[in-house]
Amino acid sequence: MPPEPTSPRPDRVRARRRPGIDYDGVPTSLAATAVEPGDPGYRDARSTYLRGGHPGLVLRPQTTGEVVDALAFARRHRHLPLGVRSGGHGISGRSTNDGGLVIDVGALDRIEVLDPTRRLVRIGPGARWRDVAAALQPHGWVLGSGDHGGVGVGGLATAGGIGYLGRLHGLTIDHLRAVEVVLADGSLVRADETEHPELFWAVRGAGANFGVVTAFEFVVDELTDVGWAQLAFRVDDPARFLVDFGRVVEAAPRQTTPNLILNGSGVAQVLAVVASDDPEVVLSQLQPLASIAPLIQQQVVITPYAELMTMFPAAPHRGLGEPVSRSGLVTRLTPEVADAGARLLADGGVHFFMLRSMGGAIADVDPGATAFAHRDAAFSISAMGRSAAEVDRSWDVLRPHLTGSYLSFDSSTDPDRVHQAFPPATLARLRALKAELDPTNLFRDNVNVVPAPEPARSPA
Numbered sequence: 001m002p003p004e005p006t007s008p009r010p011d012r013v014r015a016r017r018r019p020g021i022d023y024d025g026v027p028t029s030l031a032a033t034a035v036e037p038g039d040p041g042y043r044d045a046r047s048t049y050l051r052g053g054h055p056g057l058v059l060r061p062q063t064t065g066e067v068v069d070a071l072a073f074a075r076r077h078r079h080l081p082l083g084v085r086s087g088g089h090g091i092s093g094r095s096t097n098d099g100g101l102v103i104d105v106g107a108l109d110r111i112e113v114l115d116p117t118r119r120l121v122r123i124g125p126g127a128r129w130r131d132v133a134a135a136l137q138p139h140g141w142v143l144g145s146g147d148h149g150g151v152g153v154g155g156l157a158t159a160g161g162i163g164y165l166g167r168l169h170g171l172t173i174d175h176l177r178a179v180e181v182v183l184a185d186g187s188l189v190r191a192d193e194t195e196h197p198e199l200f201w202a203v204r205g206a207g208a209n210f211g212v213v214t215a216f217e218f219v220v221d222e223l224t225d226v227g228w229a230q231l232a233f234r235v236d237d238p239a240r241f242l243v244d245f246g247r248v249v250e251a252a253p254r255q256t257t258p259n260l261i262l263n264g265s266g267v268a269q270v271l272a273v274v275a276s277d278d279p280e281v282v283l284s285q286l287q288p289l290a291s292i293a294p295l296i297q298q299q300v301v302i303t304p305y306a307e308l309m310t311m312f313p314a315a316p317h318r319g320l321g322e323p324v325s326r327s328g329l330v331t332r333l334t335p336e337v338a339d340a341g342a343r344l345l346a347d348g349g350v351h352f353f354m355l356r357s358m359g360g361a362i363a364d365v366d367p368g369a370t371a372f373a374h375r376d377a378a379f380s381i382s383a384m385g386r387s388a389a390e391v392d393r394s395w396d397v398l399r400p401h402l403t404g405s406y407l408s409f410d411s412s413t414d415p416d417r418v419h420q421a422f423p424p425a426t427l428a429r430l431r432a433l434k435a436e437l438d439p440t441n442l443f444r445d446n447v448n449v450v451p452a453p454e455p456a457r458s459p460a
């Protein structure tokens, strides 16, 4: 259906337009859904979950063809920041900005079963993980994502996806079989193991640098009910607690994936999934965790996985300011790492310190198989605080122990971050592909892979 003709915006709306944007040249296909600063819908469109923003224009394509149109418009505005938004939960990727463009693909949120015998599912980038879980549950299926159902498919499934089923089923990207991507030049390509395999490799870990993914095809797993535990501990010795937590997780069966939130005031919270609906299995696998330190609270239930994804209800995004977050990976919780973690907490510069368990099926995948290459990591560690100076001061004690970082949890724009996210060989491969597919670096408002320089020409 052709879009409704749009009436010209009143003067009071035009008065709030930002410089450098050809508002009157917005493609016809996008004009009816675009939001600009004076529009009534701007309050709900300008910010993301964690980040406040004042973009000059939010384009909201409703179809893949409209994503192509939006990128053509973005190419004419290369002087402006360009945010790509799916679910708006970005920490590293900028899906809002000040005075720039945002392409919001939230409307591309369809979830459809392509082949029930293979459990092959096609999901739009705008779907939220709570909707994915709800759609798969009636089939007795799950697709592990992260720990927050409001996160969008687009941002998470182009970076990794470290979640409660990670040790059993791997990262979210490990379930990908194909993607459809609109590239910087506006071409729409399908990438899988045989068609554009290098792009398919790159999307699984560094996707934000290569285009706008408009569809993901995943093979999902069979599972419905899981054991869900929330355990709170009194912690007198955080370093000791961290070592014991690491030891228990390493020894735990893959069905169990625990996350840990630790604060500086002597309380630890373990949130764990045991991928079984058998209470005996659940309790026996939780027992070693429960014995780490004195429990001050405990709750264990058997619940549909989809229920876990509804823990955080949907609400309009009203982020303010800039989030400050740091991210690191470790291969073991050694006494040295644990000691550094305890000193970080004691320093007081972070208000949120979290470890997510990895290993298991995540480590089964060859590091060269996806652009997410840190397959030997046993834990992802992240910390948040008020100011970059304070967080960095505290985080510095941990830095020497880190083997890399998960790019999704780091808010810094420091060009060095890309070296932490990708080992040298991975980064070189990404930069070569970037030079081919996005040589002018249109997709740069993320942990940016800079295009490799052109090889020097030999003299004629």
Ligand SMILES: Cc1cc2nc3c(=O)[nH]c(=O)nc-3n(C[C@H](O)[C@H](O)[C@H](O)COP(=O)(O)OP(=O)(O)OC[C@H]3O[C@@H](n4cnc5c(N)ncnc54)[C@H](O)[C@@H]3O)c2cc1C
Pocket (backbone or CB within 6 Å): 048, 049, 050, 083, 084, 085, 086, 087, 088, 089, 090, 091, 092, 093, 094, 095, 105, 125, 145, 146, 147, 148, 150, 151, 152, 153, 154, 155, 156, 158, 159, 160, 161, 162, 163, 207, 208, 209, 211, 212, 213, 214, 408, 409, 445, 446
């Ligand atoms: C509260 C919270 C909890 C989280 N928990 C976890 C967790 O447990 N595990 C985990 O792995 N991650 C977790 N994350 C991190 C999350 O996966 C990333 O921030 C992710 O980028 C968010 O995706 P989004 O689509 O919601 O974000 P958006 O803000 O919409 O996008 C973030 C960035 O992703 C890129 N991007 C978005 N859509 C596309 C697309 N269609 N094509 C190409 N690139 C795109 C862009 O660079 C964009 O700037 C969490 C984040 C938050 C805020």
